[in-house]
Amino acid sequence: MPRPLLQLALDTFDLPSALAPMQQARDHVDVVEAGTILCYAEGMHAVCALRALYPDKLLLADVRIAEAGSIIAKLAFDAGADWVSMVSGATPATMEVVLSEARSRGRDVQLELIDGWTWAQAAAWRALGIEQVIAHRSRDGEALGDLSWKPADFEQMRRLADLGFKVTVAGGVEVDDLPLFADVPIHVFTVGRAIRAAADPASAARGFQEAIARVYGATAARA
Amino acid sequence: MPRPLLQLALDTFDLPSALAPMQQARDHVDVVEAGTILCYAEGMHAVCALRALYPDKLLLADVRIAEAGSIIAKLAFDAGADWVSMVSGATPATMEVVLSEARSRGRDVQLELIDGWTWAQAAAWRALGIEQVIAHRSRDGEALGDLSWKPADFEQMRRLADLGFKVTVAGGVEVDDLPLFADVPIHVFTVGRAIRAAADPASAARGFQEAIARVYGATAARA
Numbered sequence: 001m002p003r004p005l006l007q008l009a010l011d012t013f014d015l016p017s018a019l020a021p022m023q024q025a026r027d028h029v030d031v032v033e034a035g036t037i038l039c040y041a042e043g044m045h046a047v048c049a050l051r052a053l054y055p056d057k058l059l060l061a062d063v064r065i066a067e068a069g070s071i072i073a074k075l076a077f078d079a080g081a082d083w084v085s086m087v088s089g090a091t092p093a094t095m096e097v098v099l100s101e102a103r104s105r106g107r108d109v110q111l112e113l114i115d116g117w118t119w120a121q122a123a124a125w126r127a128l129g130i131e132q133v134i135a136h137r138s139r140d141g142e143a144l145g146d147l148s149w150k151p152a153d154f155e156q157m158r159r160l161a162d163l164g165f166k167v168t169v170a171g172g173v174e175v176d177d178l179p180l181f182a183d184v185p186i187h188v189f190t191v192g193r194a195i196r197a198a199a200d201p202a203s204a205a206r207g208f209q210e211a212i213a214r215v216y217g218a219t220a221a222r223a
Numbered sequence: 224m225p226r227p228l229l230q231l232a233l234d235t236f237d238l239p240s241a242l243a244p245m246q247q248a249r250d251h252v253d254v255v256e257a258g259t260i261l262c263y264a265e266g267m268h269a270v271c272a273l274r275a276l277y278p279d280k281l282l283l284a285d286v287r288i289a290e291a292g293s294i295i296a297k298l299a300f301d302a303g304a305d306w307v308s309m310v311s312g313a314t315p316a317t318m319e320v321v322l323s324e325a326r327s328r329g330r331d332v333q334l335e336l337i338d339g340w341t342w343a344q345a346a347a348w349r350a351l352g353i354e355q356v357i358a359h360r361s362r363d364g365e366a367l368g369d370l371s372w373k374p375a376d377f378e379q380m381r382r383l384a385d386l387g388f389k390v391t392v393a394g395g396v397e398v399d400d401l402p403l404f405a406d407v408p409i410h411v412f413t414v415g416r417a418i419r420a421a422a423d424p425a426s427a428a429r430g431f432q433e434a435i436a437r438v439y440g441a442t443a444a445r446a
Binding site for chain 1: 289337
């Protein structure tokens with residue numbers, strides 16, 4: 001199974017607060033995420049700055065497109081994003097224009113699965129050409145304060161991978177959780193606070209990479 | 224019927240492009256809208272700048288909250304917005320936290336009606352405490368290239384007003400359309416390109432205010 005990528009989610013209220021931990025952790029991060037909050041706070045200037053600083057890293061603008069899709073996608077791609085996020089509640093028409101904008105530039109779209117999606121929709125998204133999805137742990141459990149990963153979470157990710165999706169895992173993965181994903185084909189692990197708020201972000205990020213290598217083997221990382 | 228307010232939608236790709244027409248039209252504009260595109264492009268800096276320039280005008284941050292509502296609302300209110308927008312696809316839980324954030328500061332929330340909403344939902348939103356909605360003309364007609372206002376559009380706005388909502392009309396109102404709204408209680412008319420892209424934005428905005436006064440009488444504007 002190819003080794004998953006490590007994404008650092010920069011969900012801060014301003015750019016400087018994002019730059020400090022990112023710069024420290026940069027040697028151990030594969031994908032830089034300009035988080036939704038950061039995008040709203042600083043606009044596409046945040047994406048431009050991250051592109052300028054890390055020209056060789058994958059860069060996600062987590063703009064969570066719901067409508068007015070092609071213009072927001074254009075803004076994010078112009079600013080240098082490789083990937084933009086779109087919510088699963090977007091209409092097929094919006095998905096199509098965003099995907100087409102991405103394809104015309106050799107970029108990509110990540111579809112964030114929001115509660116209420118169905119497997120019939122998932123099949124339709126694949127047919128439309130969506131290749132990447134963002135999966136969370138069950139929100140029902142989260143709402144009850146239960147932050148553990150459940151067999152149903154892994155089952156869902158496996159089934160998404162079986163449909164041909166590259167799966168990003170978002171939402172509070174801890175380094176000790178990684179062995180639980182051993183049999184699950186994951187494209188990207190997203191980590192935020194556990195690296196960003198660590199006393200030593202570089203060492204925290206390196207810890208995640210080492211855990212990923214232990215679980216998935218030190219094979220080549222996914223493209 | 225109280226006189227509706229005139230809102231200038233600043234949907235530009237950068238702040239300077241918004242400032243030029245806004246500054247020219249400022250004496251004739253009641254509500255300043257930092258459009259979705261502008262918010263994504265410049266972040267909350269755009270909202271801060273508009274607040275600084277026009278401290279006495281109502282200011283809408285058209286951030287179209289769908290999720291992560293309380294943080295985005297906080298950002299927009301901190302930047303000086305009086306109103307934030309939220310899409311009708313947001314969950315009741317998101318609506319509740321955004322509304323509560325607004326209420327705690329004496330601000331307000333506008334709910335943008337996205338295709339697929341129901342009258343049962345509308346009644347539930349009222350019960351939740353939502354007071355303002357944003358209505359568009361029928362998207363079906365728009366998709367077919369028919370930009371005229373239909374009896375069904377006015378009927379819908381009247382019924383929303385009957386439910387107790389203050390109704391903002393968005394999406395391509397022309398000055399010649401205004402007489403069509405004579406019997407419809409409208410809170411805010413949103414105008415974008417017709418003022419922003421006019422050779423003389425001040426004169427275009429004045430034209431809208433004069434048309435509003437002709438249709439609704441020169442009574443006191445709505446609060």
